[in-house]
Amino acid sequence: MSSRDKILDAVKKNQPKALPLPLFTSVDHSVSDPLQRFIRTLGSIGGTAIETHSWEDIEFHLNERFLKEVRWVNMVPELGNIKGAPNGADPHLLENVKLAILKGHFGVTENGAVWVTDDQMGDRALPFICEHLAVIVQSDSLVNTMHDAYEKIGQAEYNFGTFIAGPSKTADIEQSLVLGAHGPKTMTVFLLSIHE
Amino acid sequence: MSKDTLENVRSSDHATLADKFNLDEPRVDWHDKTLWFIRQKRDKAAAQTPEWEQLRETASQIKNNVLSNLHSYLVEFELNAQKNGITVHWASNAAEHNSIVHSIIKKAGVTQVVKSKSMLTEECHLNDYLKGQNIDVIDTDLGERIVQLAGEPPSHIVLPCIHWKKEEIGELFSKHLGTPEGNSDPQFLTTAARIHLRQHFMTSRLAITGVNFAIAETGEFVVCTNEGNADLGVQLADIHIACMGIEKLIPKRKHLGIFLRLLARSATGQPITTYSSHFNRPRKGQEMHIVLVDNGRSERLASPDFRNALKCIRCGACMNTCPVYRRSGGHSYHYAIAGPIGAILAPGLDMKKHADLPFASTLCGSCTHVCPVKIDIHDQLYKWRQVIAKNNLVGNTKKSGLKGLNFILSHPGLYRFGGNVGRWILKNMPYVLNNRYNPWYKQRDMPDIPKQSFNNWYKKNRP
Numbered sequence: 001m002s003s004r005d006k007i008l009d010a011v012k013k014n015q016p017k018a019l020p021l022p023l024f025t026s027v028d029h030s031v032s033d034p035l036q037r038f039i040r041t042l043g044s045i046g047g048t049a050i051e052t053h054s055w056e057d058i059e060f061h062l063n064e065r066f067l068k069e070v071r072w073v074n075m076v077p078e079l080g081n082i083k084g085a086p087n088g089a090d091p092h093l094l095e096n097v098k099l100a101i102l103k104g105h106f107g108v109t110e111n112g113a114v115w116v117t118d119d120q121m122g123d124r125a126l127p128f129i130c131e132h133l134a135v136i137v138q139s140d141s142l143v144n145t146m147h148d149a150y151e152k153i154g155q156a157e158y159n160f161g162t163f164i165a166g167p168s169k170t171a172d173i174e175q176s177l178v179l180g181a182h183g184p185k186t187m188t189v190f191l192l193s194i195h196e
Numbered sequence: 197m198s199k200d201t202l203e204n205v206r207s208s209d210h211a212t213l214a215d216k217f218n219l220d221e222p223r224v225d226w227h228d229k230t231l232w233f234i235r236q237k238r239d240k241a242a243a244q245t246p247e248w249e250q251l252r253e254t255a256s257q258i259k260n261n262v263l264s265n266l267h268s269y270l271v272e273f274e275l276n277a278q279k280n281g282i283t284v285h286w287a288s289n290a291a292e293h294n295s296i297v298h299s300i301i302k303k304a305g306v307t308q309v310v311k312s313k314s315m316l317t318e319e320c321h322l323n324d325y326l327k328g329q330n331i332d333v334i335d336t337d338l339g340e341r342i343v344q345l346a347g348e349p350p351s352h353i354v355l356p357c358i359h360w361k362k363e364e365i366g367e368l369f370s371k372h373l374g375t376p377e378g379n380s381d382p383q384f385l386t387t388a389a390r391i392h393l394r395q396h397f398m399t400s401r402l403a404i405t406g407v408n409f410a411i412a413e414t415g416e417f418v419v420c421t422n423e424g425n426a427d428l429g430v431q432l433a434d435i436h437i438a439c440m441g442i443e444k445l446i447p448k449r450k451h452l453g454i455f456l457r458l459l460a461r462s463a464t465g466q467p468i469t470t471y472s473s474h475f476n477r478p479r480k481g482q483e484m485h486i487v488l489v490d491n492g493r494s495e496r497l498a499s500p501d502f503r504n505a506l507k508c509i510r511c512g513a514c515m516n517t518c519p520v521y522r523r524s525g526g527h528s529y530h531y532a533i534a535g536p537i538g539a540i541l542a543p544g545l546d547m548k549k550h551a552d553l554p555f556a557s558t559l560c561g562s563c564t565h566v567c568p569v570k571i572d573i574h575d576q577l578y579k580w581r582q583v584i585a586k587n588n589l590v591g592n593t594k595k596s597g598l599k600g601l602n603f604i605l606s607h608p609g610l611y612r613f614g615g616n617v618g619r620w621i622l623k624n625m626p627y628v629l630n631n632r633y634n635p636w637y638k639q640r641d642m643p644d645i646p647k648q649s650f651n652n653w654y655k656k657n658r659p
Contacts, residue, residue: 004286007442007490012267014498019264021447022257024454027247045466089481091432092398110457111467124479125431128424128471146468147453155449159477163456165468168424172339172355174362175230176382181338182390182397183424183471 029144034109035191038142042112046179047166047187049112051139055079058136058190062101065188066132069098075122076103076136091125100130100184104164106141107189108149113165114189115149117158124160128168133184135164139193209552214524218639227359228522234355235516237465238566245461255454256570259507262445263497269412269445270488276415277486280477285487290320293489297322297404297437298329300485304435306331306401310393312419312426313337314406315353315510316439316489318532319545322404333404334396336425338389345372351526353533354463354512359525393425403429407440407486408509409455413448416476417486420459420469427473435483438475442488443506455509458568462511492545501579505540507569514563514573520556529553536563540576543584551589554580593635615649 001009031037039049052058055078062082066072072084073094079101086094102121104114114135118124127133143149149163168183179185218224242248262269274284287293293316301309309326311317311333323333323344335344339356343349345368350356357365366380375388405426410417417438419426430436446455452472460466478484497503515521515535526534531542531550536557542550554577563573584590604611621628622645630637 002286003288003292003490006288007286007488007494008267008270010490010494011270011442011497014494015266016264016497016500016503019257019260021261022254024250024254027250041467045470095394095398108468113468113472118479123431125428128427128431145453146457147450150450150453153449157476158474159479160473160475162427162471162473163468165470167470168422169470170338170386170423171464172337172342172357173360173365173382173385175233175355175358176362178383178386180390181386181423181425182336182393182428 024147026145026147029110029148031109031144034142034144035139037109038107038112038189038191041109042166042187042189045112045166046169046177047112047189049107049189049191051191051193053192054194055192058192061188061190062099062134066099066134069132071097072099072101073097073122073126073130074101075120075126076101086122086126091123091129094123094125094129097126097130099132099134100126101134102127102136104135104137104189106143106149106152107137107191108144108146108163109142110145111165112189113149113163115153115161115163117156117161119158121160127162127164128183130184131180132186132188133164133167134188134190136190136192139191142191208530210524210528210530210556211552213528213530214520214556215638217525217528218523223361224523224525226361227525230358231516231522234464235513235566238462238513238516239465241461241465241467245457251454251458252568252570255458255509255568256507258446258451258454259569262447263443263503263506265447266442266445266497269447270442272412273410273415273445274488276413277410277417278415280415282415282478282484282486285485287487287489287491289491290489293320293439293487293491294322294325296487297439298326298331300435300437301326301331301402302329304402308332308334308396308400309402309404310334310336310396310400310425310429310433311404312406312421312429313340313356314404314439315533316406316441317404318350319491320439320489321532322439334393334400336393336396336429337421337423338386338393338425341389341393342368345369349527349532351534352512352515353510359527397428397432400429401433402435402437403433404437404439405430407438407444408459409452410440410445410486411447411449411452412445414476416449416474417444418452418456418472418474420456420472422466422470424471427471430475431479434481435485436475436478437485437487439487439489442490442493443508459509459511462513462566462568496544502540502544502576504571505537505544505573505576507571508537508541509569511568513566513568517562517566519558519560519562524556529556536573536577537571540571540573540580543580547584547587548589551584551587552591554578554584555594612649612651615651619645619649 170181362380521535539553
């Protein structure tokens with residue numbers, strides 16, 4: 001008998017009588033100022049969130065913050081003035097990327113996380129290998145909790161998706177927080193709302 | 197610092213190893229305070245989440261449902277993962293797990309692999325095994341890399357080198373990574389490790405990760421890290437092997453909402469880990485493997501008393517709160533998973549080898565109160581003690597002590613007489629009891645002696 005069948009047989013024999021799945025209704029987490037809440041939460045975990053009102057605004061901020069960094073990779077067509085594309089299929093070629101600019105689907109106010117899927121990354125390695133990460137989400141996309149987040153994701157198909165909440169970090173040496181463990185040393189989230 | 201080599205750590209019992217840890221009292225105080233600080237961060241995060249108790253209860257019930265339908269969830273997960281292009285392997289035990297992983301590595305023809313944190317691979321001693329096969333495994337979590345360079349196992353499942361001081365890490369890095377002697381700045385040392393490990397990320401064609409949650413409904417699995425080391429390894433490698441115990445399944449994607457709200461808050465007090473990565477399909481040209489490991493889990497499922505331990509999501513909250521763990525150190529548990537949860541998991545795998553662990557507890561119940569999935573940890577510790585005693589695996593000192601106590605407590609006259617004698621001795625000849633032959637007096641102060649017993653007082657004062 002294969003190990004698969006052995007394990008499945010043993011599990012079937014030994015598992016207890018079926019218990020039902022619970023129902024869960026979250027308490028109301030809505031806040032009057034979700035934007036400010038998100039900005040505060042991301043700030044508290046080492047990231048930066050900036051409220052912006054136009055694509056030019058974002059370009060201005062990026063130039064101001066990262067102009068001196070040499071290699072940018074921009075995955076956001078709306079930021080047409082910013083050049084820089086991934087060079088080919090080998091993710092190792094992204095090693096010298098200083099700034100990566102991506103779109104995210106939405107942000108979560110309770111924890112400062114942004115949901116990003118592989119179609120927004122160009123290369124899956126990009127958000128992890130770059131030295132600085134900038135993600136743009138629409139202001140009105142913010143959700144309150146992780147329950148709302150999964151409600152929003154629903155049955156969406158993606159090959160790879162990740163919640164990113166701030167820069168890569170570690171506190172493994174005597175609980176001293178250090179930003180930029182292996183991945184990005186900074187994360188900037190642009191909350192974009194364009195008023196007509 | 198004395199070296200806790202793998203051999204040392206495994207060859208002694210909890211009390212002996214805890215004694216060793218307690219030789220350096222300031223260090224014990226520091227260890228204790230550090231972990232208590234993390235426990236307080238957890239408390240703060242829990243208090244800021246209004247439905248915290250409801251989340252715990254829901255998580256517990258979801259896990260109960262998983263354990264009671266594990267067969268169908270496993271079949272569903274396998275089918276969906278295969279549809280997604282993931283190769284699914286099954287391993288009955290640690291040896292089979294290790295040989296499956298090795299065969300994938302061998303087929304790929306590589307000799308160096310990067311690995312992110314996985315308690316399962318620690319449980320299976322994968323690193324030792326692969327070393328014997330001439331495969332170089334680089335642990336990429338900073339804390340794990342530190343203990344790996346030192347030749348030690350991790351002492352905590354979330355904070356692998358919580359027992360190390362920065363000066364010692366500075367010394368270790370100076371020896372292994374060539375950093376300047378005497379520099380122990382955490383920022384500096386972390387940067388040095390970043391540069392060192394980046395080279396390995398860039399050159400490893402194969403990456404091994406653990407799994408935090410696997411979703412039956414979709415066939416995807418989720419890996420959580422703060423450092424981004426799992427992702428960096430996987431996204432740069434041609435082959436990804438994810439190793440998981442069969443109990444890591446959850447039914448639906450939406451249930452991640454519950455577990456991801458609980459996990460990091462319970463572990464470190466963070467609202468969420470920096471990265472919660474959902475792997476559905478390999479990228480073009482990449483191979484993705486999942487190894488589903490039993491290693492005693494299906495057997496434990498049959499036990500009403502002990503099956504609940506399989507609900508564990510490996511947050512480490514029970515360790516941070518445990519008064520024994522905080523003062524005895526992770527290595528005193530001589531098992532891949534230390535602390536209260538380790539003390540109820542380990543005897544399930546090998547009762548004889550781990551018969552000491554359920555006694556490494558005050559049964560205060562703090563572990564049970566912080567557990568995000570409501571495992572009855574301290575009840576199980578107590579139940580394991582009974583099973584271990586029935587199997588004649590209790591040490592003679594403890595056994596004769598308890599037998600003596602039982603005899604005295606079941607003879608009231610003897611008990612009263614003993615009390616009077618004891619009080620007299622403690623007052624007039626304390627050295628008879630307080631000496632190095634009495635293990636109770638280790639690290640304990642003398643109690644104040646009451647003038648009379650409650651019984652005498654009651655006789656005089658009753659109305």
